[in-house]
Amino acid sequence: MKTPLFILVALLPSISVAGECEELIAMSKTKNTIIQGESAVEQAARNFCSEYQESKSKGQSFSGGASYGVLSANASTSNNSVESIASTYCDASNKYSAKASSYQSYIENIAPSAYGAYKTCKEWQGKKLKFNFDRNAMSANNFGIVASNASKSDAILTHNPSPGINCSWKPVEKSVESSEKEKLPTVKGDMITMPYETSAYLSCDRENTDKDGHVTIIQINDSNSQITIPWRNELKPDQFTELTEQLNSINNEIKKFNKTVITVNAKECPAGWQPFQAAQGRYIVGLNDNGALAESVGTALKDKENRPTGSHTHKYSDHSVGGDTNREVKFGNSYGRPTSAGVTAPPEGSSSIEGTNAPYIQLLMCEKI
Structure with missing residues (x-):
């Protein structure tokens, strides 16, 4: 299999990692879940209960909101589960505000007795x-x-x-x-x-x-x-540990892609990458069989250059000057008008849109070190 020239890079979301005491919970987990810190769970409970109370006051159905995932700890996503989460974390006697025991309930859900x-x-x-x-x-x-x-x-x-x-x-x-x-x-x-x-x-x-x-x-x-x-006799893996192992595996695979080129929407290349200087101001074309790898053709574009066309020649017949034919005329001066041996001819044809015939966006290209 050929090594791809470009890789689409996605940024992983940030993860909340628990502190020292939360690590004790890992010894008795019964569910595969990332252990969230106390402040994160309490904030999630406040958000969930606030949204739950608002939906009930308006008589609307409630799917759980953004905070549901933190509190559910691998519960199902059915309406009964949402109601169960609400009864666990929200105080019905106090306008469904978050209970003070939110973190205790959270721990007992994923690690009983911890x-x-x-x-x-x-x-x-x-x-x-x-x-x-x-x-x-x-x-x-x-x-x-x-x-x-x-x-x-x-x-x-x-x-x-x-x-x-x-x-x-x-x-x-x-x-x-x-x-x-x-x-x-x-x-x-x-x-x-x-x-x-x-x-x-x-x-x-x-x-x-x-x-x-x-x-x-x-x-x-x-x-x-x-x-x-x-x-516990059977420790449940931490999703953060699993994710770390997966990332390490991915990084090991990426190391194999020496000379791989990526495009990033940033001013600097990521760690382990360097600017791919040869691509500056140039379009990328796929390599033909037996083609010359990384060879460039033409003059690179300058920063934000709007080049309507490159310098080129046409042949034309000019009967006004002694009937000469097949004169070679150079196009591409500053006004795009042809000139030859002192003869100027107005260009024929027109376009309703000015500028380059290949619109582009400038992104930074980086090469794997």
Whole structure:
């Protein structure tokens, strides 16, 4: 198959990506959906409920609006589903305004039992103890999480996984001077003490994935407050992860198209591309069999040049000058009038539209580096 010369490039829409605590939900998702952040879901609920209330007040049917997709989490698009979304997120006793529990309902819809972990994570985050999931280590058999202490006091943590799950702490070393290395976390059995501005990695694994499990992390020096992370036996993929993998695959394919040329409506080429200088001011013509690739013909157009016709010649008979015939006359001067040996003849023919006989639009052409 021949490599195409031009590729139509479409811009992908932006995606809302959740923060650290929302990542805990990924361990117990029951639906393949992108995890939205709390502010995005609450805004979607406000928009949905406002549109729903307006449609009811006017006695009109309501299909869900732009915010329906965020709240439906793979629900069907039937009218019953719209009513179900409304009963979940809109308060009928308060003019169908969005409920304060919108995000809790959203989490429970895509990951039952995960809201408690999310809520505790947010509370600990307010106390400068943060968690970040290691996406590369997350599977049905393994997962890893980084705990970071940004509070002024030590954080003392331990773990208590369900039967069949094994977990262990490991200090995360920093590139610091030797005098500061004493600030590394210390591990004693299942317990770790994390000084100010240190991090630790909790690695968990299991052999049996026949049933769901959980991992509980307890903060001993904070009244034994704890966070229980549900761990389903079959993890549902994140659509964002799937999209990332698809984009990586597409990028690998694009890398194969060295010397490919694209047209963009922009002043600069995308990353990995450079202006295709040879095409400036020129039309593109398909290459014939055994043709000369990338060879140009004619004089390139200048910026916004309106060229009615190129310079060319015609032969004509001029009997007014001694009966000479087949004089060669050059056309294409500034007025488009023929001149030859001091003889000027008015041009014949006319057109109601002036300008180039091949209207064009100027776009930037880029070549794959």
